[in-house]
Amino acid sequence: MTYQSTRNSALRVQSSQAIMNGISAEGGLFVPCEFPAFSHREFAAMAGESYISCAVNVLEKFLTDFTGRELADCASAAYSGEKFGGEHPAPLFEYKPGRFIQELWHGPTCAFKDMALQLLPHLLTASVKKQQSKDTQVILVATSGDTGKAALEGFRDVPGTKIMVFYPEDGVSVLQKKQMMTQEGGNVAVLAVRGNFDDAQTGVKKIFTDSETGRRLAQSAMSFSSANSINWGRLVPQIVYYVRAYCDLIKAGKITKNERFNVVVPTGNFGNILAAYYAKKMGVPVGRLICASNKNHILTDFINTGIYDRNRAFYTTMSPSMDILISSNLERLIFDLCGSDQKVRDWMAQLSSEGRYEADAPLKEKLAEGFWADFATEEQTAQVIYDMWKNHNYLCDTHTAVALHVFDKYREATGDMRNTVIVSTASPFKFTANVLGALKREPQTGDEFAMARELSALTGVPMPEPIAGLAGKPDRFTGVFDVADMNRAVFETLDM
Numbered sequence: 001m002t003y004q005s006t007r008n009s010a011l012r013v014q015s016s017q018a019i020m021n022g023i024s025a026e027g028g029l030f031v032p033c034e035f036p037a038f039s040h041r042e043f044a045a046m047a048g049e050s051y052i053s054c055a056v057n058v059l060e061k062f063l064t065d066f067t068g069r070e071l072a073d074c075a076s077a078a079y080s081g082e083k084f085g086g087e088h089p090a091p092l093f094e095y096k097p098g099r100f101i102q103e104l105w106h107g108p109t110c111a112f113k114d115m116a117l118q119l120l121p122h123l124l125t126a127s128v129k130k131q132q133s134k135d136t137q138v139i140l141v142a143t144s145g146d147t148g149k150a151a152l153e154g155f156r157d158v159p160g161t162k163i164m165v166f167y168p169e170d171g172v173s174v175l176q177k178k179q180m181m182t183q184e185g186g187n188v189a190v191l192a193v194r195g196n197f198d199d200a201q202t203g204v205k206k207i208f209t210d211s212e213t214g215r216r217l218a219q220s221a222m223s224f225s226s227a228n229s230i231n232w233g234r235l236v237p238q239i240v241y242y243v244r245a246y247c248d249l250i251k252a253g254k255i256t257k258n259e260r261f262n263v264v265v266p267t268g269n270f271g272n273i274l275a276a277y278y279a280k281k282m283g284v285p286v287g288r289l290i291c292a293s294n295k296n297h298i299l300t301d302f303i304n305t306g307i308y309d310r311n312r313a314f315y316t317t318m319s320p321s322m323d324i325l326i327s328s329n330l331e332r333l334i335f336d337l338c339g340s341d342q343k344v345r346d347w348m349a350q351l352s353s354e355g356r357y358e359a360d361a362p363l364k365e366k367l368a369e370g371f372w373a374d375f376a377t378e379e380q381t382a383q384v385i386y387d388m389w390k391n392h393n394y395l396c397d398t399h400t401a402v403a404l405h406v407f408d409k410y411r412e413a414t415g416d417m418r419n420t421v422i423v424s425t426a427s428p429f430k431f432t433a434n435v436l437g438a439l440k441r442e443p444q445t446g447d448e449f450a451m452a453r454e455l456s457a458l459t460g461v462p463m464p465e466p467i468a469g470l471a472g473k474p475d476r477f478t479g480v481f482d483v484a485d486m487n488r489a490v491f492e493t494l495d496m
Contacts, residue, residue: 019124051079168200343360
């Protein structure tokens, strides 16, 4: 299988090169030139296998320049039981008949990003060997909260790599910030940015595509790669848990052969829901893909109107991983639906210069066919957290609450009663003040760890060890930079 760029479809690379480079030289994102598919017989067989075996089966379809042994080693290293607290990293919980929550946060940083970022370092180091590169790989990451810690933990002390994470100084939760500032490892660096996530993400992309910066790195035997979901090696592991969800539904007798089910995803950068779309292309019988947004509902507006307009107010919310106005992975979906790199280049150029673009009629029609979108306010998010605990004895985080609210809106609007998988993306203890405040029906302030202990005592839900272990841990990284100084920060961090 070969890969092409969303902005240059004539370009062809193998998966190892796509993973090593992270992003194409002209700024496009790598996508498969064609999509593989599973038969129902293959799905049925995987239903009786482990998560690791399922992951290898999916990876083999996409990463054809890797051997089966290499992929098995990578998957085993990523998804061992000790890292995810059991043999199944992505369990389904049926809170009402036909309504399933897929918990993706049982990994070492208590967020769904672990599902990909425990695997990516192994794929990247193998890719570097395949491409016969001797360069040190400099991993640049922009994060709205969870990606940063998951990437830092995944790449910590991985030979031949250095990792730098940029995050918005005031745009992540207290615990998300603490997780990053206390990160251990000799090859890691964490840098706060005065601005929002979009500022950090745009800055990272500019560094990636700056030829002079690339030249200076090459002189020092270094090259850039990415751990954001713009990297294909970050996205392909996310396809696995949607395949696994279907297999688990089959195994549990919850659905019959080829019976469609809906998927609800809280999303900001569009990578998680894009992985569900790709799983559907592979044969997973997904019905409607339901895109859930918070107060920054630019994706809701785009799916419903075809107009992408970031010229709007930016809000800092209780679901910070969705506080995004430039959704990078949407470019991959647009390319797949319209099939034209020229259209993608034109629209992305308009987004860069004018802050907006409008899809053409065929693209609008395809969006409406496959997707449904809405958003939740802050008040609605808090109400769902309260209701889920009161009515179902289920404690959810703020992002999952957004998805649950939008799912209720979808059912009310459409009457569609199909089985549905709602993706749960983070532990509620990563957003303790908001979750505790929702349960107590009043805002909470004070020491984050004291509130976490109170939340655990109130609900009987244990605080995850990766979060409990942060208490009293000294901060290592306290530097703050202007967006204009991000390039300089990279060189200073690398001692160049």
